[in-house]
Amino acid sequence: MSVRSFFRLILPPRQKRSRALLRWKQIKSLATAVLCGAGTVVCAQGDPVGEPLSAIDWLSRSVETAPLFEPPAVGNATTPNVTVTPLDRPSKDPIGLLPSEVTGLPRDIWSGTAEAVLVDLVRAERVDTLPALQDFLKVLMLAEADPPLDAGGEGALFLARVDKLLDLGALEPAQSLIEQADPDTGPLFRRWFDVALLTGTEDNACDAMRDTPSIAPTFSARIFCLARNGDWSAAALTLNTHRVLGDITPQEEALLSRFLDPELYEGEPPLAAPARVSPLTFRMHAAIGEPLITANLPLAFSHADLQSTAAWKSQLEATERLARHGAVSENVLLQNYTARTPAASGGIWDRAAAMQRFDMAMTARDPADVARTLPDAWAAMRQARAEIQFAKLYGAALQELPLSGDPAVIAFEVGLLSPDYEAVANAAQEADAGFDPFLIGIAQGTPQNLPANSRQTQAIQDAFDSTPPPADLQSKVDDGKLGEALLRALALFEAGSEGDLRSVSDALKLLRSVGLEDVARRAALQLMILDRAT
Template sequence: MPIDKVLRGLTERASVSCALLALSLCAGTAARAEAPLSAIDWLSQSVAVPVAQPLPPEEPAVSAGALPADVAVSTLDGPAPDAAGLLSPQATGLPRALWGLGRTDEIAAALTAADPGNLPALQSLLLTLLLAEAEAPADAAGRGVLLLARIDRLLAMGALDQAQALLEAGGSQAPDFFRRSFDVALLTGTEDRACEVMQAAPDLAPTFPARIFCLARSGDWNAAALTLRTAQALGFVTEEEDALLSRFLDPDLYEGEGDLPAPARPTPLGWRMMEAVGEPLSTHTLPIAFSHAELRDAAGWKAQIEAAERLARAGAIEPNLLLGLYTERLPAASGGVWDRVEAFQRLDAALTSGNAEEASRRLPAAWAQMTGAELEVPFATLFSERLADLTLTGPAAALAFRIGLLSPRYERIAMARTAADPAEAFLVGVARGALAGVAPQDAMGRAVAQAFLTPALAPDAQVLLDQNRLGEALLWAMDRIATGVQGDLRGVTDGLTLLRHVGLEDTARRGALELLLLERRG
């Protein structure tokens, strides 16, 4: 039903309802206008967030170095949302006192800034830190600051399923947490359930756009139209929101008027409404979290593949999802992603049939395609075991060995290999953690070797460990290795040394092999 007809039929009730809606929504909308920006600037303003009152001014802290000058103090027996996690200490191998004497705000800032340097081993380590069960920092005071920072970092990585699971583990329906859960639902196609939660929660104050969206999703178009009229009358929607909401409620009324201008900074709510009015926005240039929207059945196969590739590069999804999409059907065309799909399928068919000769012929082309897309580690995870089961010939045999070193089976692959040259001997040594008697072949190799043969903890790392701040020390190691990838190879040595010193030998070896085998420099 056209919105103008709906509104004309509800004119008398609108004047009364405007007042009632104003009482319930005005305060929330005002709070929305004043709310501070999130660390993630694309979150939807779905519910009003209370504005924190400013604290009295304090003397500025003075620090003589990059490390915090003081440690934190704690409040006993309070709630500890920051301790929530999905992975137990037994699963992670990390202590429950992961953050030691660190300060909450500094830990949160370090997590936000952490740079795994496009290395899958470090991406996995960061994911583990974000999902780990651990005691809340001493000064957490039940505020949930660190939990929110961990969730935001997961969202920024595109790890939406993990973020939603952590939101549920935290158990809070406070506005800041619900906003994130609502956006995850919008991007993963579960928005109807999120709308039900929002409408049933008395402590949440939905903003006008979110309320209108949810009313329409529930089929109550009359109430949605009335709510829009209320928002217009009270001046609580911007011109951009008004145009989009009006078209969302009755797109037929605007047929032939041309497309809406694309928003400068789309939110998940805006993205879904643009899609609903037949003007979907490409996710290629949007934050990686939006790629999940392309994994829904409503998206085309090409869009699904490209979204899965982007998420796989970030370590946000399992490689098997990529496998399922690559092998779903025959390529629809040639060039670009279709060449990658074809090469993948031809190799998969050769391995499935056990044809070593055909696999030897198909492997180089498939590897070249995956290298061009920086999907080497997901590819290795999927195929290393099957490649090792065949007796490949020619260049494919040496290539399969190197691919195997990028997989979780790297040590077993190395132990079964007789090195063909000094370069392979060094790779075998790294994979086995035994570099005595093997020679590095380049500057990166020398930086790696030093961490295994003559390790020495950097002073900054020692300070963090002395204060039992292992989590921050691991973030420091990531940043040092990322610096090394950019050219400061001392950072590679420092970071790998720290990882090995604290017992993360597997992460250190996998990271070292990725540094040696992947083109991730500069």
């Protein structure tokens, strides 16, 4: 289905749209004359004057500065500094999707630390890190926990947690978290609206906006939702009114006009891509048949290319990009790799072909074919940085096949990257297969009993000895600041993987000391096997 065909499915017939646009054009000249005749400053030079409401931008950068309500009509008046704190609004910080019995973390992980400190730490956490640390960061962001020491009703930590999930491309968990909290504030509704646009569930957000118009993120969003709700006359009138008032830029007007009736602009040159893409502009560009490329946009936009209407190559590229951050499941990865037969060669087509050959061999459980196709498939997954999804798909099954030589070594490493890493290590040790004993030691939690032959192995070995974590991290734990200590440990590990290997030791020590042995072992194994230091 083409984009234009899809667009026609979600819009009323052309006749209804054209009547709305005709009425808009008639109102446009009248409204302009009335408003300009009244001496409105926005009409002085024919262009909007002043700063309109900010467009929805990705994550919190413009969300935090965009006013929720319309700016005052008088531009030179001064207003007193007034701070309003709703006394009856409980903090949203305790809300999460994962209870303590699932995460293994106490509910007081945040309660001993000031909210501003936690917000800064969450925002600073890198998302391009080892999969084990990505997974644990998501757990922290989704955990049910008591609010910070000085939490206010605004839920600043909650918003930072949502934003970090969006940074990681975890749209569905972020959406569920927002909905559980009830998006009843401007900043939270804006995030909900953003996610809804990228997941194709904007009707619910538009219904909420219809019931509470003042919560609309921008005037463009209000017009978009009026059209989605079928009120084309109101959408056209609103567009023209706010154009005249200077609340909508010429670029926004051009895009909204085409969105309301793209057929009126058939044959005209496409619009220039906006300097800053929001989910709303992204969605409207796709609706008018001028889709934007997602490769240079924030990770979460890649979800749009997973839809069946996208070209297969776009689906594959989006899948690989999301897989690098653990934002797509192994089943989606395999499904997209095996959806069709590659019609070209090189790059992503070669990776898809390698995966298809290997998957067929694994389905047939033919050891010879598996041994022949495994090296190419593994090389493809390393190139795509989708090794963990590959390990989840095939790690256990590979251990059941009689392989030798390089394919056996690959199967062993794939098994160590799977959830069954310890069982794989135990079996390899019992079989005395000659695999790397240090990797086996990490998987078993005893690398300190083996010789270290590099700075990296020495750093990992130091983390598993009996010495405590560094005093600054341990003091955080002792003072009831476990969440802060964990966030600092994640940042330490990332710094250590880039060269400061002492930091790797310190971070792993902290994780192990608070009972996160599985996270520590998986991170150490991935540091050794994935070679992500560069």
